[in-house]
Amino acid sequence: MAKEDRIPEVDIVVDHKAGVIREVHPPHKLRSRKGHERRVNASIYVVLTIISIIWLAPFVFLVLQSFRSYITENGGMVSYLIPKQFSLDNYRFLFQPESQYLRWYTNTLIIALFCAVIQTIMVLSVSYVLSRMRFRGRRFIMNMILVLGMFPGFLTMIALYFLLKQLGLTQQGAIPGLILIYVASSGMGYYISKGFFDTIPKSLDESARIDGATRFYVFKRIIMPLSKPIVIYTILMGFMGPWGDYVFASYVAFGKSESYNVAVGLFRWMNTRDLQGYFTRFCAGGVLVAIPITILFFILQRYYVEGVTGGAVKG
Amino acid sequence: MASVTLEHVKKIYDNKVVAVQDFNLEIKDKEFVVFVGPSGCGKSTTLRMIAGLEDISEGILKIGDRVVNDVEPKDRDIAMVFQNYALYPHITVYENLAFSLRIRKEKQEDVHRKVVQAAEILGIMEYLGRKPKALSGGQRQRVAIGRAIVREPAVFLMDEPLSNLDAKLRNQMRAEIILLRRRLDTTFVYVTHDQTEAMTLGDRIVIMKDGFIRQVGTPHEVFDKPKNLFVAGFIGSPQMNFFDAQLTRQGDSYSLATHGIQMELDAERAALLRENQVDTMKVILGVRPEHAVIRFEDHENAIPCTLNVNEMMGSELHLHVSITDDQTAILRMPTIDLTEEKRRKLTAGSPLYFSFASKVVQLFDPETEDSLLFK
Numbered sequence: 026m027a028k029e030d031r032i033p034e035v036d037i038v039v040d041h042k043a044g045v046i047r048e049v050h051p052p053h054k055l056r057s058r059k060g061h062e063r064r065v066n067a068s069i070y071v072v073l074t075i076i077s078i079i080w081l082a083p084f085v086f087l088v089l090q091s092f093r094s095y096i097t098e099n100g101g102m103v104s105y106l107i108p109k110q111f112s113l114d115n116y117r118f119l120f121q122p123e124s125q126y127l128r129w130y131t132n133t134l135i136i137a138l139f140c141a142v143i144q145t146i147m148v149l150s151v152s153y154v155l156s157r158m159r160f161r162g163r164r165f166i167m168n169m170i171l172v173l174g175m176f177p178g179f180l181t182m183i184a185l186y187f188l189l190k191q192l193g194l195t196q197q198g199a200i201p202g203l204i205l206i207y208v209a210s211s212g213m214g215y216y217i218s219k220g221f222f223d224t225i226p227k228s229l230d231e232s233a234r235i236d237g238a239t240r241f242y243v244f245k246r247i248i249m250p251l252s253k254p255i256v257i258y259t260i261l262m263g264f265m266g267p268w269g270d271y272v273f274a275s276y277v278a279f280g281k282s283e284s285y286n287v288a289v290g291l292f293r294w295m296n297t298r299d300l301q302g303y304f305t306r307f308c309a310g311g312v313l314v315a316i317p318i319t320i321l322f323f324i325l326q327r328y329y330v331e332g333v334t335g336g337a338v339k340g
Numbered sequence: 341m342a343s344v345t346l347e348h349v350k351k352i353y354d355n356k357v358v359a360v361q362d363f364n365l366e367i368k369d370k371e372f373v374v375f376v377g378p379s380g381c382g383k384s385t386t387l388r389m390i391a392g393l394e395d396i397s398e399g400i401l402k403i404g405d406r407v408v409n410d411v412e413p414k415d416r417d418i419a420m421v422f423q424n425y426a427l428y429p430h431i432t433v434y435e436n437l438a439f440s441l442r443i444r445k446e447k448q449e450d451v452h453r454k455v456v457q458a459a460e461i462l463g464i465m466e467y468l469g470r471k472p473k474a475l476s477g478g479q480r481q482r483v484a485i486g487r488a489i490v491r492e493p494a495v496f497l498m499d500e501p502l503s504n505l506d507a508k509l510r511n512q513m514r515a516e517i518i519l520l521r522r523r524l525d526t527t528f529v530y531v532t533h534d535q536t537e538a539m540t541l542g543d544r545i546v547i548m549k550d551g552f553i554r555q556v557g558t559p560h561e562v563f564d565k566p567k568n569l570f571v572a573g574f575i576g577s578p579q580m581n582f583f584d585a586q587l588t589r590q591g592d593s594y595s596l597a598t599h600g601i602q603m604e605l606d607a608e609r610a611a612l613l614r615e616n617q618v619d620t621m622k623v624i625l626g627v628r629p630e631h632a633v634i635r636f637e638d639h640e641n642a643i644p645c646t647l648n649v650n651e652m653m654g655s656e657l658h659l660h661v662s663i664t665d666d667q668t669a670i671l672r673m674p675t676i677d678l679t680e681e682k683r684r685k686l687t688a689g690s691p692l693y694f695s696f697a698s699k700v701v702q703l704f705d706p707e708t709e710d711s712l713l714f715k
Contacts (some may be wrong), residue, residue: 067400173356228423228424228426231422231426232422232426233428234393235391235418235419236414236443236487237444242443247428247430251429318410
């Protein structure tokens with residue numbers, strides 16, 4: 026009874042912006058409630074821990090395998106997890122010319138860097154145009170791209186291969202060929218950045234144009250500096266797509282090992298050579314692939330999240 | 341410095357919505373013209389057409405003697421201040437002010453001189469190093485105006501520049517714009533929905549509704565001689581009271597009857613009505629709240645009414661009264677010589693009487709809604 030009769034605790038907060046006084050009810054400080062919250066939290070953390078273990082296990086496995094020497098121990102699959110002796114033999118092998126790993130790594134890097142640059146320019150300019158300009162067929166183009174985006178890219182595989190072959194952009198020419206494929210449809214990924222641009226007031230553009238700026242100047246000097254998160258997000262996306270791609274790279278470079286990217290090259294080891302002998306080296310290759318992306322993400326993480334959520338405000 | 345001429349300017353949007361209809365106006369050099377009207381009346385669209393931010397569907401726009409229909413905004417020699425200030429958030433106030441000068445590739449010392457000069461005029465010297473985010477609304481507005489000043493444009497365009505400010509700051513900035521205008525002495529086109537701003541700032545006011553100009557005139561003209569019912573109701577606060585009335589012509593004189601009272605019209609109004617060839621007809625009678633004489637006892641030619649709401653405005657009272665069930669009116673009563681005894685009588689439900697002189701009335705044709713007194 027006493028509990029019901031007590032006067033509820035209320036804090037009064039003056040909201041200057043709205044010019045009103047608000048009542049803020051403080052959270053209930055009842056002991057049982059706190060205990061309940063604690064139990065809920067505990068179970069959430071248990072679930073999250075389990076999920077992260079499941080998620081991390083393959084990576085841990087990969088890293089551990091990469092330190093098992095293929096010379097002194099065993100280069101293939103074994104029944105134990107932790108290597109008997111940690112060695113860098115696998116990594117040393119990767120850096121020898123005969124492995125071709127460095128070649129593949131360079132190929133991947135070239136493709137990914139080119140794609141990141143070209144794709145970013147394409148995506149951002151398409152997004153800017155779709156966000157700012159009004160022209161006949163704008164809606165149609167946007168809807169069309171949306172529909173086209175529903176089809177998986179592999180559908181075009183065969184056709185693309187023959188087209189590239191005509192142009193001499195397969196096997197030997199696989200690197201420019203792949204860049205072309207990755208970059209060709211990049212403007213279709215305008216969605217998130219257009220959403221971001223839409224949140225920048227149009228009057229900034231208008232004001233700058235009255236001030237004497239051309240459209241391009243507005244884009245370069247006003248929109249770009251205000252869109253750092255989305256620019257970084259776009260660069261990251263442009264880099265990561267080709268960096269980890271296997272499907273397109275495997276058939277465009279088919280049979281020409283100098284043109285492989287890392288994913289294709291490493292898989293060839295498993296596929297065409299000796300699985301038992303090359304497995305640990307494959308793992309070491311995988312670890313090295315993950316390193317630059319990991320570093321990039323750690324540095325740019327803040328922008329990345331801002332970019333994704335910022336673009337989502339208005340879609 | 342330049343004049344702005346709009347000839348039969350029309351704006352039709354892609355979805356066939358007509359925003360501005362046959363707009364004709366000549367804004368003289370160094371004139372301050374205010375476009376005013378309710379939202380959606382086309383005033384902002386017209387301003388944006390002058391700025392070059394909207395295409396002109398039909399008609400001719402001239403700045404000075406030059407037809408600028410297809411001239412880029414940057415080549416029109418105009419500057420514009422936006423409602424939301426449109427300051428570039430990523431650069432400092434100094435760079436905001438210098439932005440247009442840098443595009444024009446002016447010499448560094450010229451840029452500096454002009455920026456400092458504008459900052460001094462507007463009293464924002466101490467904020468030059470800050471980013472816009474670190475400024476208050478009023479300061480941002482000053483920067484926005486400063487950005488327009490440095491360009492020394494022929495025409496200043498302002499799109500509701502004070503709407504985002506609070507009431508007190510708005511009054512202050514309004515006064516500053518008047519001073520600024522005197523100082524710059526150039527052509528101003530100013531858009532607002534606030535009639536006080538329109539009346540206090542404009543040399544001439546353009547009152548718009550539904551894409552049409554309803555009247556163009558000095559603040560005095562639009563207040564004293566509204567051309568139609570809309571202007572009469574729009575200008576003036578609280579708004580003009582309208583009553584159904586009967587106008588009777590007897591030879592050269594006219595008499596007016598409404599709500600049980602009858603009055604002879606004064607010679608000036610009778611002359612205007614004769615000139616407009618008005619005969620005996622039903623009319624809409626307009627009386628401004630401040631022109632009503634309020635009485636506590638019945639009087640000759642006073643309309644009886646009942647007080648509904650009494651709003652205390654400080655120097656005056658706004659009395660909302662009802663005459664019949666479907667006829668209400670607002671009357672203004674100065675508080676200066678209102679005795680305590682009279683004040684006590686002004687409670688809801690108390691009976692009042694009001695009358696007005698014939699020389700203050702406005703008369704409108706109920707069909708066309710045009711003023712019968714407008715020459």
